[in-house]
Amino acid sequence: MDKRDRAELFRERLSTALREREMNRSDLARGADLDRSTVSQLLSEDSPRLPNGQALAAIATALGVSADWLLGLSAHKGAAAEILDQAVQVAETDRHPVDEHLLAWYRDAVGAKIRHVPANLPDVLKTEAVLAHEYSGETLRTAGQAITGTRDQRALLSRAETDMEICLSKEALEAFARGEGMWSGLSTDCRKEQLNVMGQTLAEHYPSLRLHLFGANDRYSAPFTVFGQKWAALYLGQRYLAFSNTRHVQLFSKHFDDLVRHALVRSHEAGEFAENLADSI
Structure with a gap:
C-alpha cells in the first residue's frame, strides 16, 4: 500500500x-x-x-x-488494553474435564477441527471407572458429575461432522498401564478395561477421532485445546486461559502440528498400541 x-x-x-x-x-x-x-x-x-x-x-x-x-x-x-482484554479471557472451572465453558466451545466448533492435548488421559476416551477414581478425592465436583459431563462431550464428538485430533505422550500412557502416579490405586482390571476401550473407540471412530503419541524425551506440551480457528484454551488447573486472537490460535495450532509430526506412534497405530499395553498388564 x-x-x-x-x-x-x-x-x-x-x-x-x-x-x-x-x-x-x-x-x-x-x-x-x-x-x-x-x-x-x-x-x-x-x-x-x-x-x-x-x-x-x-x-x-x-x-x-x-x-x-x-x-x-x-x-x-x-485500544491496546482493550484488544488484549478481548484476545485473552480467564474462564474459571471446577477442576472438571467438561464444564460449561468447554461444552460451549465444543458446540461452537462443531464442523471444525479440534486439536487437544489432555492433562492426563483424553477425557473423551476415559471409562467411568477411571473417572470415578480420578474424582474420588477432594474435588469441587463429584465423580458422578464428571461422568455425566464426559458423556455430554462424547455425544458432541459422536456427530458425523466432528474432526478431533489428540496428542498425548507415549510415556504417559505407559505409566497408566503400569499404574504409576495418580493411577497407583486403580486396579489392574480397570486399567486393562480402559486401554481396551480406548483401542476399540479409536478404531471405531477413525479417522474422525485420531490419537498421536509423542515422545516425552523429545517433546513437551502443557494441556490445551484448539477449537477450529476461533479459540485456543490453555488449561491451568482450576481455570482456563482462552485466546481468541487469530495469531495466538495459530501459535497453538502450530505447536500441536509439531507434536503430530514428531509422534512415535501414529494415529492409525494408536488403537492397537493401547490394546497391546492392555495385554501386557
Whole structure:
C-alpha cells in the first residue's frame, strides 16, 4: 500500500470513528488538542494526508481506538488494553474435564477441527471407572458429575461432522498401564478395561477421532485445546486461559502440528498400541 492509499484509508477510518462516537471535527480538535484546520485537512477528500506521530497518538486516544487500526495496520479497532482484554479471557472451572465453558466451545466448533492435548488421559476416551477414581478425592465436583459431563462431550464428538485430533505422550500412557502416579490405586482390571476401550473407540471412530503419541524425551506440551480457528484454551488447573486472537490460535495450532509430526506412534497405530499395553498388564 503506497502513502496515498494509506492516507485515504486513514481518512475513511477516522471518519468512521467520528461517526460511531457521534463527534464532529471541533470535538476531535478539542479532545486531541489540535487545530481545527489540521483536523479538516486530515478529513479532506481532495488531498488526504497522514498525521505526524504525536498527532496520530492524540487522535487515537481521543477516539478510543488504536493508532494501528487508523493506519490500516490492524483489524482490531480498540485500544491496546482493550484488544488484549478481548484476545485473552480467564474462564474459571471446577477442576472438571467438561464444564460449561468447554461444552460451549465444543458446540461452537462443531464442523471444525479440534486439536487437544489432555492433562492426563483424553477425557473423551476415559471409562467411568477411571473417572470415578480420578474424582474420588477432594474435588469441587463429584465423580458422578464428571461422568455425566464426559458423556455430554462424547455425544458432541459422536456427530458425523466432528474432526478431533489428540496428542498425548507415549510415556504417559505407559505409566497408566503400569499404574504409576495418580493411577497407583486403580486396579489392574480397570486399567486393562480402559486401554481396551480406548483401542476399540479409536478404531471405531477413525479417522474422525485420531490419537498421536509423542515422545516425552523429545517433546513437551502443557494441556490445551484448539477449537477450529476461533479459540485456543490453555488449561491451568482450576481455570482456563482462552485466546481468541487469530495469531495466538495459530501459535497453538502450530505447536500441536509439531507434536503430530514428531509422534512415535501414529494415529492409525494408536488403537492397537493401547490394546497391546492392555495385554501386557
